Amino acid sequence: MLIIELQRDLCQRNYSSLYYFCRMATAENSILGLILPTDPRWTDLAAVSLEEILTDHAFCEQKAATQCISLIQGYPEKEDVVNALAPIVTEEWGHFRMVWSEMKKRGFKLGKQRKDDYVNLLIQKVPKNLTRDEKLLHKLMIGAMIEARSCERFRLLSENLAEKGLRDFYFKFMVSEAGHYRLFMDLAMKHFPEKLVRSTWEQWLKNEEEILHQLVVRGDRMH
Ligand SMILES: [Fe+2]
Numbered sequence: 419m420l421i422i423e424l425q426r427d428l429c430q431r432n433y434s435s436l437y438y439f440c441r442m443a444t445a446e447n448s449i450l451g452l453i454l455p456t457d458p459r460w461t462d463l464a465a466v467s468l469e470e471i472l473t474d475h476a477f478c479e480q481k482a483a484t485q486c487i488s489l490i491q492g493y494p495e496k497e498d499v500v501n502a503l504a505p506i507v508t509e510e511w512g513h514f515r516m517v518w519s520e521m522k523k524r525g526f527k528l529g530k531q532r533k534d535d536y537v538n539l540l541i542q543k544v545p546k547n548l549t550r551d552e553k554l555l556h557k558l559m560i561g562a563m564i565e566a567r568s569c570e571r572f573r574l575l576s577e578n579l580a581e582k583g584l585r586d587f588y589f590k591f592m593v594s595e596a597g598h599y600r601l602f603m604d605l606a607m608k609h610f611p612e613k614l615v616r617s618t619w620e621q622w623l624k625n626e627e628e629i630l631h632q633l634v635v636r637g638d639r640m641h
């Protein structure tokens with residue numbers, strides 16, 4: 419279970435702010451864990467397509483910010499959702515700026531935004547005819563899913579890239595996205611019965627596994 423391993427790693431590095439996250443991870447083994455590990459070829463492909471992967475990463479961060487804005491716009495009456503996500507918008511935009519700054523330092527250009535097959539396929543898996551509240555649950559689950567997978571990929575980059583500066587750069591993202599994963603799960607647990615969240619999450623883990631089997635491994639995509 420990759421996420422569990424990730425949480426153990428984070429614990430070992432004694433990041434006190436992640437203590438809660440790590441502790442909960444141990445308690446919630448049954449609802450956590452990406453089913454399929456990333457294909458080992460991905461890290462090598464990403465390492466040789468740095469400008470491409472940073473461009474895609476930059477747009478992923480923008481999309482993470484806009485997704486949080488869209489949740490706030492869609493559920494303004496849920497004050498705790500607004501309170502939780504408002505700072506994440508700022509953080510994700512900050513991530514975009516960090517990636518862009520790293521690109522400029524290297525003389526890279528911000529390429530065009532690419533079609534996000536991973537996210538589009540996830541969206542296609544959302545069941546039809548949902549109530550407004552049910553839609554919120556699935557949006558939170560998709561948010562948690564993308565954060566969890568991003569986290570796993572950032573870990574691979576933070577451990578395997580040749581340049582120490584880039585490994586440290588990606589370690590920061592891994593820690594941050596782990597926290598976002600936890601936040602989406604916590605919001606879901608707060609607004610929906612635990613049993614429903616667990617069963618819905620299990621289904622999303624299976625959905626994501628199917629999607630990864632469908633996608634071609636390429637080094638110019640974060641997902
Ligand atoms: Fe981010």
Ligand SMILES: [Fe+2]
Nearest residue numbers: 482565595598
């Ligand atoms: Fe995030």
